Amino acid sequence: GQQVMQIPQYQHVQEGEDFTTYCNSSTTLSNIQWYKQRPGGHPVFLIQLVKSGEVKKQKRLTFQFGEAKKNSSLHITATQTTDVGTYFCAGGAGGYQKVTFGIGTKLQVIP
Amino acid sequence: KAGVTQTPRYLIKTRGQQVTLSCSPISGHRSVSWYQQTPGQGLQFLFEYFSETQRNKGNFPGRFSGRQFSNSRSEMNVSTLELGDSALYLCASSVEGPSYNEQFFGPGTRLTVL
Numbered sequence: 001g002q003q004v005m006q007i008p009q010y011q012h013v014q015e016g017e018d019f020t021t022y023c024n025s026s027t028t029l030s031n032i033q034w035y036k037q038r039p040g041g042h043p044v045f046l047i048q049l050v051k052s053g054e055v056k057k058q059k060r061l062t063f064q065f066g067e068a069k070k071n072s073s074l075h076i077t078a079t080q081t082t083d084v085g086t087y088f089c090a091g092g093a094g095g096y097q098k099v100t101f102g103i104g105t106k107l108q109v110i111p
Numbered sequence: 112k113a114g115v116t117q118t119p120r121y122l123i124k125t126r127g128q129q130v131t132l133s134c135s136p137i138s139g140h141r142s143v144s145w146y147q148q149t150p151g152q153g154l155q156f157l158f159e160y161f162s163e164t165q166r167n168k169g170n171f172p173g174r175f176s177g178r179q180f181s182n183s184r185s186e187m188n189v190s191t192l193e194l195g196d197s198a199l200y201l202c203a204s205s206v207e208g209p210s211y212n213e214q215f216f217g218p219g220t221r222l223t224v225l
Contacts, residue, residue: 042201045213092210098167099209103153
């Protein structure tokens with residue numbers, strides 16, 4: 001079945017440094033979603049990418065979907081303490097199929 | 112619009128017992144998915160219901176089951192609880208399905224099996 005690998009699992013950065021998490025799927029995806037889960041909270045939707053090579057920005061966050069639609073990345077510029085949490089990617093096979101979540105990257109920001 | 116609600120928020124059970132968890136999706140959302148979240152395994156997909164039918168199923172034993180009612184509310188049941196079933200159980204609703212639309216997660220039910 002479809003597998004979605006996500007690295008790194010943990011990342012500590014100094015406030016102001018950049019941060020990137022990567023997702024790789026074993027199969028070609030129809031779309032990829034990104035979620036953020038704050039400590040003690042539940043996952044919250046950030047964005048969905050559907051087109052090959054797509055790049056979307058949300059303030060300091062940049063999301064990319066690979067040309068082959070098998071990989072994706074989330075980059076945060078100049079991290080802030082409010083960025084703390086676990087970032088999950090979720091690969092969609094399309095249609096009425098499920099999405100498969102990566103294991104998540106836990107981001108700690110040191111003030 | 113009210114968000115996704117889950118009840119109860121916390122449960123403590125002993126091995127061998129059974130448990131039923133409830134999820135009320137956002138109004139107008141017909142798809143409800145259930146996930147098990149544990150520290151080492153991330154979010155593991157249990158099943159998805161759409162218009163009262165199970166549309167997708169993950170790789171969990173038959174002890175895990177669910178259903179959806181005509182008002183889109185969903186329940187999941189775990190029978191013969193094992194210690195390894197201790198986890199945060201999250202439900203998520205979406206308009207048409209998790210691969211189509213964003214999912215809105217509930218706060219989860221924290222299940223502890225002793």
